[in-house]
Amino acid sequence: MPENTQTTPLAPEISGGQGTSRRQFMGYAGLFGAGLSLVACRQEPINTMTPAQKQDIAILNYALTLEYLEADFYASFTGTGANVSKLSRQEVKDYAQVIAQHEQAHVDALKKTIMDLGGTPVAKPNFNFGPLIGGKTVNDELFLQLAATLEPVGVRAYLGQVARLSNPDLIAAAAAIHAVEANHVSAIQELRVKLGFNKSPTRQTSIAPQSVANPTSTTAADFDADYSPTPTAFWEALTMEQVLAIVSPVIVK
Numbered sequence: 009m010p011e012n013t014q015t016t017p018l019a020p021e022i023s024g025g026q027g028t029s030r031r032q033f034m035g036y037a038g039l040f041g042a043g044l045s046l047v048a049c050r051q052e053p054i055n056t057m058t059p060a061q062k063q064d065i066a067i068l069n070y071a072l073t074l075e076y077l078e079a080d081f082y083a084s085f086t087g088t089g090a091n092v093s094k095l096s097r098q099e100v101k102d103y104a105q106v107i108a109q110h111e112q113a114h115v116d117a118l119k120k121t122i123m124d125l126g127g128t129p130v131a132k133p134n135f136n137f138g139p140l141i142g143g144k145t146v147n148d149e150l151f152l153q154l155a156a157t158l159e160p161v162g163v164r165a166y167l168g169q170v171a172r173l174s175n176p177d178l179i180a181a182a183a184a185i186h187a188v189e190a191n192h193v194s195a196i197q198e199l200r201v202k203l204g205f206n207k208s209p210t211r212q213t214s215i216a217p218q219s220v221a222n223p224t225s226t227t228a229a230d231f232d233a234d235y236s237p238t239p240t241a242f243w244e245a246l247t248m249e250q251v252l253a254i255v256s257p258v259i260v261k
């Protein structure tokens with residue numbers, strides 16, 4: 009991973025992934041001004057928005073929820089995160105750090121953009137990754153396996169929404185983030201291959217993390233994290249409903 013990536017300090021309120029408190033809320037509020045907006049600033053009161061503009065905001069909030077999830081997952085393996093002591097290889101820690109910064113930058117930018125468009129960013133849910141971890145030991149291998157499961161969901165989620173956006177600026181922004189999520193897929197799988205964790209390093213798939221055996225399953229136990237770092241010529245999109253079915257087990261109501 010490149011060392012010269014622009015860094016955004018992770019909010020300590022987010023990195024623990026614990027509960028929602030007033031202190032946390034104020035922490036998030038403090039981030040609103042820090043993000044890079046994805047559109048030229050032009051606020052619209054919500055009651056004068058067209059249906060298409062309202063749909064854009066809804067899609068941005070959907071994307072924000074997924075980015076919260078990804079940011080929370082990686083943050084738990086960096087800084088003061090709950091799982092930081094579970095990683096042993098410096099290289100794996102470095103990947104967690106860089107990708108955590110990307111995901112947090114996505115969160116910040118989406119929040120700022122939603123506000124610039126006159127919308128209200130959804131609050132960060134509480135996440136519990138226990139259903140993904142099951143009874144397994146959290147270590148370098150499991151961290152990378154879970155990352156290889158989550159990243160393609162992000163890729164396919166953005167792909168599923170690009171054509172539903174009406175604002176050209178947002179289409180371009182979604183494509184930019186989509187590309188980075190695909191970069192994450194490749195980076196994670198390159199490292200898994202290098203470390204001997206990936207048992208199918210040449211497998212081509214357009215439906216990762218879903219498997220050939222259970223191609224439409226949204227259950228984590230059916231997923232297959234082993235596939236090529238360059239897995240496909242054309243990713244297949246996931247609908248909002250499919251993505252929410254996949255991620256809902258880790259969202260604590």
Ligand SMILES: [Fe+2]
Nearest residue numbers: 078159189192
């Ligand atoms: Fe990502």
